[in-house]
Amino acid sequence: MNSPLSNVRPSVVMEQHKHQFTKSEQKIYAYILEHPEQVIYHSLTEFSDASGVAEATALRFLRKLGYKGFQDFKFLFAREIAEAGTDQGETYLERIRENMVQAIRDTHDVVVQDELAASIEAIDRSDDVVIFGIGSSGIAGLDMQHRLMRIGKHTSVVTDSHFQMMRAASLNEKSVVIAISLTGGTKDIVDAVRVAKEKKATIIALTNYVKSPLTKFADHILLTSAKESPLDSGSLVSKVAQLFLIDLICTGLTMNNYDEAERVKREVSDSISGKLY
Structure with a gap:
């Protein structure tokens, strides 16, 4: 991933720009803050629908922040969430087993x-x-x-x-x-x-x-x-x-x-x- 923002957490990027957001962009920002775990599993269509904006508006918002697109943003946002929520008590064997059974x-x-x-x-x-x-x-x-x-x-x-x-x-x-x-x-x-x-x-x-x-x-x-x-x-x-x-x-x-x-x-x-x- 060669994003120019690869070393900056997406939450920090959004916080830095939030005072410049339009009303539609505020809706997207609010949805991301309230549903971080869901965002990383959404398709672009689901993300825009859940945020209450058009797909083109969601893409413009992410590109305004400096991301190439939704996948670029999701990758970096998922990495931020993973780093914040690493569970040291669960082994990777248990996690993979549970994920497969649950799937x-x-x-x-x-x-x-x-x-x-x-x-x-x-x-x-x-x-x-x-x-x-x-x-x-x-x-x-x-x-x-x-x-x-x-x-x-x-x-x-x-x-x-x-x-x-x-x-x-x-x-x-x-x-x-x-x-x-x-x-x-x-x-x-x-x-x-x-x-x-x-x-x-x-x-x-x-x-x-x-x-x-x-x-x-x-x-x-x-x-x-x-x-x-x-x-x-x-x-x-x-x-x-x-x-x-x-x-x-x-x-x-x-x-x-x-x-x-x-x-x-x-x-x-x-x-x-x-x-x-």
Whole structure:
């Protein structure tokens, strides 16, 4: 992170400038002071909505303070909070264990069964299923492809942003795109999904945020609940939540096509048994 303010705590920067804030900027400042723990887990859309201002106003406020954007501010603000609240009594083993368990519990609690069922049905009836993911979300996408192949559902996973755009351009109303993005704000994913939507493909978003640039294009939204601090980007905790949701989808597809799925599973097991000693 090469922010010019990397050595100055965001709370100090805001305090120094607060007398110059407009009424809208005062609302943003008040929200940050009152909800510091929530701010570092918000998307830009959620942050602006919670502050009661437009996204453009929130961005202007942060840039006025000298930050490149919301992610730049969040990273430094998360670091400040972490330094202020380090718990010496809890080991990192315990913290990671509890975070993973809590991520699965919370994701279970936010699953909307009608949305899950509709997503499973869309995937089930389509012969052109494409998974988009970049970085750690791409790893989750590869796992999903592996799971679906083992039950006889042919899918393709695209983790390169240029290939995603090309693949999106080839889609049609019979296609299904599963877009995996924890933040829902990865520009490459959103750009590809926008093209896919223009081609009338069905969009299923696997994301952490109800309101984000990605969900604006989604027909179905399946939420994970692994709030990821900017300091922990790409952590295993977030992937565990994604994999839990992927497991629900794949299990639902198996139940819808039990006999065929079991037949394919047996054939796959037989074909790879020679690879084992």
